[in-house]
Amino acid sequence: MARESFAIGGVRVRAGASRSVELPLTRLVTGGDVGIPVQVVHGREPGPVVWVNAAIHGDEVVGVEVIRRVLQQVSAKTLRGTLVAVPVVNVLGFMTGDRYLPDRRDLNRSFPGSARGSLASRIAHLFMTEVVAKCELGIDLHTAADRRANLPQVRADLDDPETRRLALAFGAPVAMHAALRDGSLRQAARGAGARVLLYEAGEALRFDDEPIETGVAGVLRVLSALDMLVEELDLPGPEDESDALPVTLVSRASGWVRARGSGVLQLDVHLGDLVEEGRRLGGISDTLGRRVRLVHADRAGIVVGLNRAPLVNIGDAVIHIAAIDEEQSGHIADERPLTARRWGGV
Missing domain, CATH: 3.40.630.10 (Zn peptidases)
Incomplete structure (x- = not known):
């Protein structure tokens, strides 16, 4: 039928x-x-x-x-x-x-x-x-x-x-x-x-x-x-599986690090960076290059969002960090320091 x-x-x-x-x-x-x-x-x-x-x-x-x-x-x-x-x-x-x-x-x-x-x-x-x-x-x-x-x-x-x-x-x-x-x-x-x-x-x-x-x-x-596709998928994966992060990191909490001053933003992190709490993420300077504030991570996790605007005001959202599931976080930390690993090509 x-x-x-x-x-x-x-x-x-x-x-x-x-x-x-x-x-x-x-x-x-x-x-x-x-x-x-x-x-x-x-x-x-x-x-x-x-x-x-x-x-x-x-x-x-x-x-x-x-x-x-x-x-x-x-x-x-x-x-x-x-x-x-x-x-x-x-x-x-x-x-x-x-x-x-x-x-x-x-x-x-x-x-x-x-x-x-x-x-x-x-x-x-x-x-x-x-x-x-x-x-x-x-x-x-x-x-x-x-x-x-x-x-x-x-x-x-x-x-x-x-x-x-x-x-x-x-x-x-x-x-x-x-x-x-x-x-x-x-x-x-x-x-x-x-x-x-x-x-x-x-x-x-x-x-x-x-x-x-x-x-x-x-x-x-x-x-x-969902078993909707008959053909097997041939999708690209990490070039070196032994050096790859888990396929998907799970997060149940995240938050934006906000600017504590106004000025020109310089970032020292990329999307996908794994960071520890307190790590320096960048800085904010005035137009003459004098440093106004430093930007530090308020939690450990993975960088999932960035502000691309060069100019920021106090209180602006700058860096979005997602905390990683504790079990996964411990596994990654055992393999290599969080700050040394990131998703490549992003």
Whole structure:
């Protein structure tokens, strides 16, 4: 018996087919129509229904390229289940390179939305009804905010066994237990019964090879872990497995080191550096080069985020450090000092 077709946006995608669909969104002041582009890969064989989305923030473009490359490697003829790919959710922000919508609302604080609310609320409602409601798992792709950079990392509810399994299957350098934020897609989707992995990597308005390649490999690994892919994955790994960190470091707590003075920031660490509490991470100088303040680690852990702005004010977030699970931290410390190891190429 043939598998049923997949309904979305007023159309039906037959089993064993891949189809582009546009979800009508709004009309521009010029009279042109705007919609959310969706690619549905509806496999011949039954299996999980998974969505992957990017650009909820319009300037976060890494995920757009991740989805493009993933779609090149997934075929409806061999896929078990269904993949719903939404490369650009915030279409209006994406067109202008803006994180927010024209009304300055943050789409990722507007879920689950309303059919009669603000523009952000209507987009959120459309996404929830046409995509999330039809899926059991979502992979939400993000980058750091403007003038920041993130080490590839997965944020998820690690207390849920299945979510944890998939977060570790993704294979990012770090998996972080993250609380739900009011109005976020992850919170609304969880309330609707779907699990969500949130991938953070790279910088806004920039394509970086490492975050893109890690994202592509991660999405494919998750699909494989769900038994959706027939073919075995041939994905790149560390060049020297004997000198590699664990596939994924687990963190349940993190925090930003903040500037204790204003001036020009000089950083002495990189994304992926393992640091000890009290280690010097950089300094802040005035424009004549006189040192104003030093920046020190307030905890041991791995550097998962950096402020790329050369100028900082007192109180600005400078370096994001994720504390490592105690068991993993001890294992790494036994092998080599934390300060001597880092994820290469990031």
